[in-house]
Amino acid sequence: MKKNDMKHNPKKLQKRPRTIEDCFFFTGCMLPALFTAAAVISYFMPGLRQSLKLPPCLFHLITGYYCPGCGGTRAVKALLKGRFLLSAYYHPLVPYAAVIYLSFMLTQSAERMSRGKLAIGMHYHNRFLWTALAVLAGNFILKNMLHCFYGFVL
Numbered sequence: 001m002k003k004n005d006m007k008h009n010p011k012k013l014q015k016r017p018r019t020i021e022d023c024f025f026f027t028g029c030m031l032p033a034l035f036t037a038a039a040v041i042s043y044f045m046p047g048l049r050q051s052l053k054l055p056p057c058l059f060h061l062i063t064g065y066y067c068p069g070c071g072g073t074r075a076v077k078a079l080l081k082g083r084f085l086l087s088a089y090y091h092p093l094v095p096y097a098a099v100i101y102l103s104f105m106l107t108q109s110a111e112r113m114s115r116g117k118l119a120i121g122m123h124y125h126n127r128f129l130w131t132a133l134a135v136l137a138g139n140f141i142l143k144n145m146l147h148c149f150y151g152f153v154l
Helices: 003-008 020-044 046-051 058-063 072-080 084-090 093-113 126-150
Strands: none
Touching: 020 046, 020 093, 072 084, 072 093, 084 093, 093 126
16 A cells, blocks of 8 residues: 555554444543533523423323333432432432443543553443343332332332
């Protein structure tokens, strides 16, 4: 390949193809910026925060049972306040996702900063997704069984 060809074809300069970990890492790097922007907007515009109240859960209104996502917002709020156990009580998928996110970002950051010398980067496996779906289904079933048989209210 000629030296001149490399200037005109940026794909030939790429060292390796992008992986799913690259996409997840980029997205994971954007999340703190988005949360920070939302927090700043919320802080400086309290009226906006009041007008953006979430509507009640339609599934819960119609059936009287909890939907698979019920408790998620409260779980995120509790987790952001450092109340890990309360977050797990509201919705266990939220702390599970937070642990996976932090583990992935820390190990991938360490591997990328060491330029591959520390091969400790966490990689995507379907088991993470299947575990999340099992947690979601288990939470849905358990909360609705407790609500149906014992009158448990979240």
